[in-house]
Amino acid sequence: MRHVRPPQSYDGPGPALFLAGGITNCPDWQSEAAAMLRDTPGLTVLDPRRAVYAPDLPNAAAEQITWEHTHLWRADVVLFWFAPGGSVQPIALYELGVHATRGVPLAVGADPAYPRRLDVEVQLDLARPGLTVHDTLAGTVAAAKRLSTSGQPPVIGVHEP
Template sequence: MADWQAEAIGWLRPVWPAVYNPRRADFPMGDAGEGARQIRWEFEQLAVADAILFWFSFETTQPIVLYELGRWAASDKPLAVGADPRYERRFDVVEQLALARPGLTVHTDLPSTCAAANRFVGEEA
């Protein structure tokens, strides 16, 4: 699976003073303790973030990310969202966001999703 997070950080780092990346080089699948720590860390970082970027690559369904998107779509936190055209649940992401966040663009590529996130810098959250 491609490391799209590293690519995104390349576009975000020059603009954002901090970028929180949940990807771990060697995540111990099956370790419930580490899983719980990871979930808590992600939960806490999303809560304190000034804005959130969601990218849905085509390689996996990402059910937890769908949950997180739903949670934050119901808030007023700035969101930049993109889904690869080959992502199997793209239709659902687009339709749900049209209801929860009318006018929010669901981008089709990572560079435009990152550019949308970069536009939030300096805005009041």
């Protein structure tokens, strides 16, 4: 497995899996997910959590946002995880809405304690009927791994609005 974090760029061949979800005021679930994917040959994990982030540097936020946007669109599969705790993760919700409607294969999970879990479930059921919202990070990672290693991942439940 190859692990790519900003500011490193990736534009290679797939399969590439983006770890989408909260970073600010969230536990480092991305490292845990990457560790679960470590034994996946040929997979590139696109991880938006920087090893070191200096928000006080000029353009740091804009560069981070741009990196995430670019690599979300390059990913063959997107894993969304909504961690427990008080953080609502509004940008991750926005990104889920964008990528649920564009048809990219998704693996989505929301901890039962995530405060907007019902919103995730209902909105996904409307946009992608039949797409499972997993309860655990391990279950979400397993689903993403299946999508990433199956050749051409199926797109489940996509319909035109």
